[in-house]
Amino acid sequence: MTIESVRHALREADPERRRQAVILLGEESHEGALPLLSEALGDADWRVRKEAVRVVTELPNTREVTRALVDGVVQGDNVGKRNSALEALVKLGTAVAPILLEELPSIPASARKFLLGVLGEIPDDFVLPVLVEACEDADPNLVAAAIDALARHGGTQAESALRRRLSSPDPYQRMAALDGLSHLGAFVAWEELEPLLSDRLVRRVALSTLGGTGRPEAVAPLTEALTDRSSHVVGAAAVSLIQLLSTSESLRVLVTDQAHALSPASRDALRALLHQGDAQARVSAAHLLLLAQDEPSLQGVVGLAVNDVLSPGALEALRTWGLKAARPLLSLFRTTEGQERAMSLELAADLTADARARQQTVDRSLEADLRRALLEGLSDLETSVALAAARSLVNWVEPEDAPTLVRVARRGHEALGRACAETLIALCAIAPDVVRVAIENVAFEGEGGAALASVAARLGGPRVSERLHAAMSADDPGMRRAALEALSEMREHGSAELIGYALADEHIDVQAAAARALGALSDSDERELATNALRLVLDSGTPAVQAAAVRALGEAGDEASIPSLRRLAASDAPEVVVAAIDALRRLADPDLATLLIRAIGHADEEVVKQALIALFETIGEEAVPHVVAALDHVAWDVRALAARLLGPSPTSAARDALVGRLARERNDLVRSVIAEVLGDAESA
Amino acid sequence: MPILFDRGPKLQLEEFRLIRDFINDFCGIFFADDALYVVERRLRERITALGLLSFAQYYQYLRYHPDAAAEVERAVDELTTNETYFFREEYQLRAFAEEILPELRSRLQQSGSRKLGIWSAGCSTGEEVYTLAILVLESGLFEDWDVRVLGSDISKRVLHKARRAIYGPSSFRTMPKRYERYFLETREGLQVHPRIRALSHFAHLNLLDRGRSAIVGKVDTIFCRNVLIYFDQASRRRVLENFHERLNPGGYLLLGHSESLLNATTAFELCHLTTDLVYRRSRTSGPIGRGNP
Numbered sequence: 001m002t003i004e005s006v007r008h009a010l011r012e013a014d015p016e017r018r019r020q021a022v023i024l025l026g027e028e029s030h031e032g033a034l035p036l037l038s039e040a041l042g043d044a045d046w047r048v049r050k051e052a053v054r055v056v057t058e059l060p061n062t063r064e065v066t067r068a069l070v071d072g073v074v075q076g077d078n079v080g081k082r083n084s085a086l087e088a089l090v091k092l093g094t095a096v097a098p099i100l101l102e103e104l105p106s107i108p109a110s111a112r113k114f115l116l117g118v119l120g121e122i123p124d125d126f127v128l129p130v131l132v133e134a135c136e137d138a139d140p141n142l143v144a145a146a147i148d149a150l151a152r153h154g155g156t157q158a159e160s161a162l163r164r165r166l167s168s169p170d171p172y173q174r175m176a177a178l179d180g181l182s183h184l185g186a187f188v189a190w191e192e193l194e195p196l197l198s199d200r201l202v203r204r205v206a207l208s209t210l211g212g213t214g215r216p217e218a219v220a221p222l223t224e225a226l227t228d229r230s231s232h233v234v235g236a237a238a239v240s241l242i243q244l245l246s247t248s249e250s251l252r253v254l255v256t257d258q259a260h261a262l263s264p265a266s267r268d269a270l271r272a273l274l275h276q277g278d279a280q281a282r283v284s285a286a287h288l289l290l291l292a293q294d295e296p297s298l299q300g301v302v303g304l305a306v307n308d309v310l311s312p313g314a315l316e317a318l319r320t321w322g323l324k325a326a327r328p329l330l331s332l333f334r335t336t337e338g339q340e341r342a343m344s345l346e347l348a349a350d351l352t353a354d355a356r357a358r359q360q361t362v363d364r365s366l367e368a369d370l371r372r373a374l375l376e377g378l379s380d381l382e383t384s385v386a387l388a389a390a391r392s393l394v395n396w397v398e399p400e401d402a403p404t405l406v407r408v409a410r411r412g413h414e415a416l417g418r419a420c421a422e423t424l425i426a427l428c429a430i431a432p433d434v435v436r437v438a439i440e441n442v443a444f445e446g447e448g449g450a451a452l453a454s455v456a457a458r459l460g461g462p463r464v465s466e467r468l469h470a471a472m473s474a475d476d477p478g479m480r481r482a483a484l485e486a487l488s489e490m491r492e493h494g495s496a497e498l499i500g501y502a503l504a505d506e507h508i509d510v511q512a513a514a515a516r517a518l519g520a521l522s523d524s525d526e527r528e529l530a531t532n533a534l535r536l537v538l539d540s541g542t543p544a545v546q547a548a549a550v551r552a553l554g555e556a557g558d559e560a561s562i563p564s565l566r567r568l569a570a571s572d573a574p575e576v577v578v579a580a581i582d583a584l585r586r587l588a589d590p591d592l593a594t595l596l597i598r599a600i601g602h603a604d605e606e607v608v609k610q611a612l613i614a615l616f617e618t619i620g621e622e623a624v625p626h627v628v629a630a631l632d633h634v635a636w637d638v639r640a641l642a643a644r645l646l647g648p649s650p651t652s653a654a655r656d657a658l659v660g661r662l663a664r665e666r667n668d669l670v671r672s673v674i675a676e677v678l679g680d681a682e683s684a
Numbered sequence: 685m686p687i688l689f690d691r692g693p694k695l696q697l698e699e700f701r702l703i704r705d706f707i708n709d710f711c712g713i714f715f716a717d718d719a720l721y722v723v724e725r726r727l728r729e730r731i732t733a734l735g736l737l738s739f740a741q742y743y744q745y746l747r748y749h750p751d752a753a754a755e756v757e758r759a760v761d762e763l764t765t766n767e768t769y770f771f772r773e774e775y776q777l778r779a780f781a782e783e784i785l786p787e788l789r790s791r792l793q794q795s796g797s798r799k800l801g802i803w804s805a806g807c808s809t810g811e812e813v814y815t816l817a818i819l820v821l822e823s824g825l826f827e828d829w830d831v832r833v834l835g836s837d838i839s840k841r842v843l844h845k846a847r848r849a850i851y852g853p854s855s856f857r858t859m860p861k862r863y864e865r866y867f868l869e870t871r872e873g874l875q876v877h878p879r880i881r882a883l884s885h886f887a888h889l890n891l892l893d894r895g896r897s898a899i900v901g902k903v904d905t906i907f908c909r910n911v912l913i914y915f916d917q918a919s920r921r922r923v924l925e926n927f928h929e930r931l932n933p934g935g936y937l938l939l940g941h942s943e944s945l946l947n948a949t950t951a952f953e954l955c956h957l958t959t960d961l962v963y964r965r966s967r968t969s970g971p972i973g974r975g976n977p
Contacts, residue, residue: 046951308722308726310687312721315687319688319689337854337857338853338854338855338857341854343687346687350687350688354688354689381852381872381873382852382854415733418733485735508750509751542750543748547748573748574748575744575747575748578744606747637698637702640698669697669701
């Protein structure tokens with residue numbers, strides 16, 4: 001396509017044709033392409049502009065391109081063109097930085113501020129002097145842009161420049177500088193923040209930064225700020241208080257004491273915050289209110305708990321509130337719906353059960369009310385409420401509850417069935433005959449039958465066996481699986497053969513469950529039958545079933561299967577290889593090391609990890625060179641494992657490798673593991 | 685789910701990141717490290733249900749099991765399930781009924797169209813879909829029009845409930861009484877009236893799957909409320925590009941009250957209604973405006 005035809009295509013009404021023309025400009029090198037791309041950067045359609053950004057950043061001539069892009073920024077009329085040009089400059093990054101620094105002094109101030117923003121995105125430190133100098137410019141817009149750019153750039157020099165702006169006579173600059181430091185996670189000392197607390201414009205940002213000071217002096221102004229008229233200020237104060245609380249034990253005590261003494265106005269403000277503002281403010285408000293043991297806020301707190309928004313710290317505060325919160329929560333159960341109702345009930349029950357476990361005195365009327373509520377909840381139409389009740393009833397279950405639990409188990413919700421079954425199993429310990437009667441005439445087929453099979457297994461007896469045998473032929477694979485698991489648990493003689501049939505079930509999960517169940521029977525008098533059956537599927541099953549059979553043989557200690565397992569360690573299916581390595585390790589295969597060294601080169605990182613663990617266990621320090629090599633594996637989780645395996649006392653070669661890896665490592669988790677290992681090695 | 689006292693397998697940070705990244709690759713949903721305890725709580729039930737013993741085993745299940753795709757959908761469902769109910773966020777629905785629907789009717793009629801399409805992206809158990817259908821019917825503006833309200837979700841489980849259209853009391857906690865006539869009593873709860881169900885349709889869709897999302901066709905309004913919060917920035921952009929493509933020019937995008945398109949896309953224009961801010965695809969395929977590229 002000639003440049004003329006591309007020019008023509010860029011004038012077409014259809015944006016897709018214009019976009020295709022831009023693509024062509026990139027694919028074929030055209031003299032005169034740059035002006036056309038410049039034009040396309042300001043196209044009316046965002047997809048054309050986006051394509052132009054991509055193409056222009058792939059062009060070879062950086063100086064000419066940079067100049068064209070700078071021109072795109074300087075022209076003020078077409079905002080789309082300006083933004084596209086800026087986006088392209090950011091993408092070009094370091095390559096254009098020196099040219100931008102050259103051009104900057106001659107660019108009008110109105111455009112210079114945008115280019116400062118571009119410099120802020122470039123990670124190289126040589127851009128910093130220009131940004132720092134721009135902070136002293138007479139034009140406040142340029143100063144603001146420079147501050148913003150420094151905040152995005154980060155680093156020690158940027159932080160110092162931002163700190164100097166904290167004492168600027170311009171309040172907006174003070175605010176921007178503090179915001180920037182906060183954004184960088186830079187430590188700002190109490191002494192730098194205190195003067196800013198009385199600065200109306202900067203106050204909110206100052207309050208939100210106080211949390212990082214770790215100073216007890218910060219608690220009082222933060223507590224005072226909880227009565228501010230602005231919910232944003234209250235939120236900032238709440239977040240900072242919680243941040244301080246987790247700094248040290250003494251601050252935890254101080255903030256907790258302040259929470260206990262919160263004024264009515266503060267409590268009102270925090271309660272309002274539970275329903276508005278950002279997530280962090282709401283969680284912090286909840287935490288403070290729980291520390292304050294504030295009953296009126298419980299419904300709001302429960303609402304956050306339902307959405308899993310409560311932090312571990314807030315939950316700990318609720319645990320500390322303990323039994324005293326149980327009755328208010330029970331009241332909430334009566335006045336709320338759905339998941340809030342379920343959560344209120346479960347929290348009330350958990351706190352009461354915990355109090356009992358700690359041998360605290362629990363009021364009998366509370367226990368009676370709780371039990372009544374649990375039974376009411378059990379019959380609630382809302383599954384979440386019934387589930388909460390079924391789970392919690394385990395601590396208050398009575399023999400007369402058995403028929404209700406069986407009925408609710410059959411409602412057809414899997415988790416509900418399991419919860420009812422667990423409570424019935426608990427009841428078996430005190431009233432087995434009652435449970436036996438309750439499930440006697442209940443068919444295992446149908447809803448909830450699978451859950452009840454596990455209860456039957458706990459009861460045992462010939463009648464139960466017969467019913468479970470029948471259930472092994474159920475239409476529902478979930479029922480078949482539950483039946484064979486129950487039979488395995490009962491360990492009756494003859495069950496291995498029956499369970500063995502299930503290795504040929506039409507459903508994979510039943511087959512895998514059968515393999516696991518046979519493994520569990522390997523320490524019974526049916527060991528030989530069980531292990532023979534498992535060996536049969538090593539070559540004929542699907543990978544998921546093979547893997548289950550392999551693991552079962554390993555757990556069974558079946559040394560006769562070692563040759564087969566060695567063969568499977570070369571399988572195409574990674575899950576089979578992982579299982580085979582694990583099994584051979586358990587069986588202490590004497591030739592394992594050779595196999596493992598091969599497996600370390602496997603394409604699947606789960607295999608590599610399993611092989612590394614097994615190799616280290618098998619040959620100890622001789623494995624170090626292989627583990628060190630794994631520090632350069634492409635998968636971060638392999639690198640993390642390798643670092644961890646090198647342990648608290650790495651050899652000097654290993655230590656050098658760890659140090660070298662740390663210098664190159666970008667994954668924060670791997671870095672953290674390496675630093676921990678090296679730190680442990682130092683202290684050892 | 686048990687919340688106060690730890691019961692069951694613990695989720696280590698490495699396992700969390702592996703599972704998180706796996707799910708993110710599948711459907712764009714992303715959880716930061718500080719959500720580890722949420723993921724731990726919500727996925728424990730899945731480990732028990734599958735007969736597994738640890739999160740490490742669960743990760744391997746997601747990677748290798750033949751039923752892994754279904755399990756990932758199930759996991760996403762557990763991780764993103766927040767309660768929904770009829771007439772949720774009423775102020776926004778009021779804006780939809782009182783301002784958006786009349787504008788759509790007027791404009792579509794002028795263009796000669798008598799077809800109205802609405803997409804509830806991430807419809808969960810269906811209450812939003814039926815709510816929107818009720819509002820369209822109640823408006824009286826679209827008699828004899830071809831009205832379709834499509835709900836899509838990545839979870840087959842919630843779609844099953846949506847199709848059954850039977851709901852318990854908590855789904856009606858904020859529903860004004862005057863809409864009760866759109867429900868019929870059954871033994872298991874209230875069922876949506878056939879007239880409303882006739883306007884409502886459901887599809888199993890991953891919002892990141894642009895190709896398959898073409899099944900939606902072109903619509904006039906998209907509701908995607910409290911869904912995008914679960915996506916990482918790159919996935920959010922992809923979903924929004926998809927939405928832009930699915931919307932007719934002048935079509936509306938309504939998000940959750942704490943969501944915005946800031947830092948995600950500038951392809952939509954902001955539209956100030958009386959009680960809400962919504963987004964809109966430009967009415968022409970040309971410039972949205974000099975100030976808002």
